[in-house]
Amino acid sequence: xxxxxxxxxxxxxxxxxxxxxxxxxxxxxxxxxxxxxxxxxxxxxxxxxxxxxxxxxxxxxxxxxxxxxxxxxxxxxxxxxxxxxxxxxxxxxxxxxxxx
Amino acid sequence: xxxxxxxxxxxxxxxxxxxxxxxxxxxxxxxxxxxxxxxxxxxxxxxxxxxxxxxxxxxxxxxxxxxxxxxxxxxxxxxxxxxxxxxxxxxxxxxxxxxxxxxxxxxxxxxxxxxxxxxxxxxxxxxxxxxxxxxxxxxxxxxxxxxxxxxxxxxxxxxxxxxxxxxxxxxxxxxxxxxxxxxxxxxxxxxxxxxxxxxxxxxxxxxxxxxxxxxxxxxxxxxxxxxxxxxxxxxxxxxxxxxxxxxxxxxxxxxxxxxxxxxxxxxxxxxxxxxxxxxxxxxxxxxxxxxxxxxxxxxxxxxxxxxxxxxxxxxxxxxxxxxxxxxxxxxxxxxxxxxxxxxxxxxxxxxxxxxxxxxxxxxxxxxxxxxxxxxxxxxxxxxxxxxxxxxxxxxxxxxxxxxxxxxxxxxxxxxxxxxxxxxxxxxxxxxxxxxxxxxxxxxxxxxxxxxxxxxxxxxxxxxxxxxxxxxxxxxxxxxxxxxxxxxxxxxxxxxxxxxx
Numbered sequence: 395x396x397x398x399x400x401x402x403x404x405x406x407x408x409x410x411x412x413x414x415x416x417x418x419x420x421x422x423x424x425x426x427x428x429x430x431x432x433x434x435x436x437x438x439x440x441x442x443x444x445x446x447x448x449x450x451x452x453x454x455x456x457x458x459x460x461x462x463x464x465x466x467x468x469x470x471x472x473x474x475x476x477x478x479x480x481x482x483x484x485x486x487x488x489x490x491x492x493x494x
Numbered sequence: 495x496x497x498x499x500x501x502x503x504x505x506x507x508x509x510x511x512x513x514x515x516x517x518x519x520x521x522x523x524x525x526x527x528x529x530x531x532x533x534x535x536x537x538x539x540x541x542x543x544x545x546x547x548x549x550x551x552x553x554x555x556x557x558x559x560x561x562x563x564x565x566x567x568x569x570x571x572x573x574x575x576x577x578x579x580x581x582x583x584x585x586x587x588x589x590x591x592x593x594x595x596x597x598x599x600x601x602x603x604x605x606x607x608x609x610x611x612x613x614x615x616x617x618x619x620x621x622x623x624x625x626x627x628x629x630x631x632x633x634x635x636x637x638x639x640x641x642x643x644x645x646x647x648x649x650x651x652x653x654x655x656x657x658x659x660x661x662x663x664x665x666x667x668x669x670x671x672x673x674x675x676x677x678x679x680x681x682x683x684x685x686x687x688x689x690x691x692x693x694x695x696x697x698x699x700x701x702x703x704x705x706x707x708x709x710x711x712x713x714x715x716x717x718x719x720x721x722x723x724x725x726x727x728x729x730x731x732x733x734x735x736x737x738x739x740x741x742x743x744x745x746x747x748x749x750x751x752x753x754x755x756x757x758x759x760x761x762x763x764x765x766x767x768x769x770x771x772x773x774x775x776x777x778x779x780x781x782x783x784x785x786x787x788x789x790x791x792x793x794x795x796x797x798x799x800x801x802x803x804x805x806x807x808x809x810x811x812x813x814x815x816x817x818x819x820x821x822x823x824x825x826x827x828x829x830x831x832x833x834x835x836x837x838x839x840x841x842x843x844x845x846x847x848x849x850x851x852x853x854x855x856x857x858x859x860x861x862x863x864x865x866x867x868x869x870x871x872x873x874x875x876x877x878x879x880x881x882x883x884x885x886x887x888x889x890x891x892x893x894x895x896x897x898x899x900x901x902x903x904x905x906x907x908x909x910x911x912x913x914x915x916x917x918x919x920x921x922x923x924x925x926x927x928x929x930x931x932x933x934x935x936x937x938x939x940x941x942x943x944x945x946x947x948x949x950x951x952x953x954x955x956x957x958x959x960x961x962x963x964x965x966x967x968x969x970x971x972x973x974x975x976x977x978x979x980x981x982x983x984x985x986x987x988x989x990x991x992x993x994x
Contacts, residue, residue, distance in 0.1 A: 424911065425805065432867075432872065
């Protein structure tokens with residue numbers, strides 16, 4: 395299986411060193427080749443018999459119970475900012491996102 | 495009064511009795527454990543020991559015990575897996591990225607256990623973000639198995655297991671996604687319970703795979719696990735998956751007859767097992783029969799299919815959960831020219847190899863166009879596995895099979911065939927996917943190392959599992975746990991990995 399590791403790393407927002415690219419290309423390819431046997435499972439009709447049809451469109455839609463959308467943590471601004479390594483004037487500091 | 499260092503030999507139930515009868519104080523008990531933590535530091539079971547806080551909590555417990563007050567775990571020293579958020583105490587998930595993270599809130603489970611009087615000795619080591627089954631994937635170094643320090647304790651709750659088995663904790667908290675409580679319990683000669691998904695609150699536990707994660711208690715005996723579990727099983731409105739179901743008094747089921755209970759034995763191929771495991775399994779089947787259980791064969795899905803399904807769904811969920819670690823709001827930030835550059839460098843340096851493997855695999859199977867072939871299919875298989883379990887558990891009270899396919903492996907580097915480690919989960923994965931409870935009970939010794947048998951049962955009927963497990967554990971006499979062994983000569987194992 396061919397893995398475009400740089401594209402995958404870019405989408406995952408992870409910088410990889412050259413050595414890691416080599417190791418992870420091999421590993422991810424091994425894992426994906428292995429999970430390819432999923433097709434055989436379908437062939438054995440393991441899942442087709444009773445499982446409801448799940449489409450790519452609805453599989454990300456949550457059908458799980460949700461809790462009330464009301465805050466329950468008593469957080470202060472100071473609490474929230476305390477773990478950030480770059481804070482300025484009570485806000486998270488990030489690199490420029492707009493051109494001057 | 496017991497000699498001080500003998501206190502670590504008591505199990506949780508015995509220690510609780512001793513405290514209530516004032517044979518010793520929580521401070522004495524806690525200090526005995528802190529002394530063991532110093533002696534056995536080379537096993538690397540703890541990431542952050544909390545001796546001052548522990549003594550402070552023990553003093554408060556002693557005041558309550560003196561007045562014959564206090565909760566169900568009053569004065570009992572426990573280890574807490576370092577993926578449970580603890581207010582004001584560093585919580586790293588064994589990741590370099592979170593090596594300086596101090597939560598400002600407490601997980602529901604640790605909050606309740608504190609209210610019940612538990613003393614927290616410190617935060618135990620794990621595979622980074624609970625991703626692993628060996629505890630070699632920790633930015634703070636691997637954990638050694640107290641039975642043989644050259645071997646892994648299992649994972650991901652490996653630090654909790656090693657601490658318990660070496661007299662560095664009287665009970666411990668773990669979390670189980672695909673076997674992370676049951677498998678290390680088996681490798682270290684302990685009892686570990688994975689409760690039904692939805693029985694215990696996940697609030698404040700760092701998510702790995704949300705549809706599978708479940709906290710679980712670990713102890714030296716089934717009774718100890720029942721006592722810890724009593725404190726953990728309740729409805730929590732902060733966790734949307736937490737179920738509003740009455741909690742029975744678990745201890746009252748221990749010692750009840752199991753006569754007439756039906757035990758299912760799934761069919762596996764002979765070659766799946768080491769002959770020593772096959773004979774251990776047969777011995778336990780016979781024992782349960784002698785106790786008056788009816789033993790019947792049951793049909794379960796192919797475990798290989800369950801493993802494949804798990805290694806699609808789990809990385810998919812991991813890749814989504816790990817997206818929050820961007821270095822902006824918390825975590826070790828690496829500077830970058832642009833926002834994307836900052837994210838990439840932070841995550842590149844912050845995550846270890848196994849977490850990267852899972853994120854990349856997870857994102858691959860979720861690619862638009864591929865997800866139907868992988869993720870949607872895996873969801874269908876999961877549904878089918880659930881149906882299989884439901885059918886089987888309609889016929890029997892519980893099922894019995896080995897927890898692991900073999901003994902604890904030797905500690906090895908991270909750059910090995912990942913599939914080798916994944917296969918270690920083959921017998922614990924299915925119960926996780928089916929959202930049913932499972933308990934691992936020490937059941938024998940092979941090559942000088944402990945092994946466990948697993949009982950899985952009907953959803954939200956953990957009391958039956960505990961009842962059965964309590965009988966099953968009496969069929970085995972293991973050599974004593976190395977609770978008082980001198981580990982001062984053990985050096986932490988160093989693996990080639992950037993350490994936090």
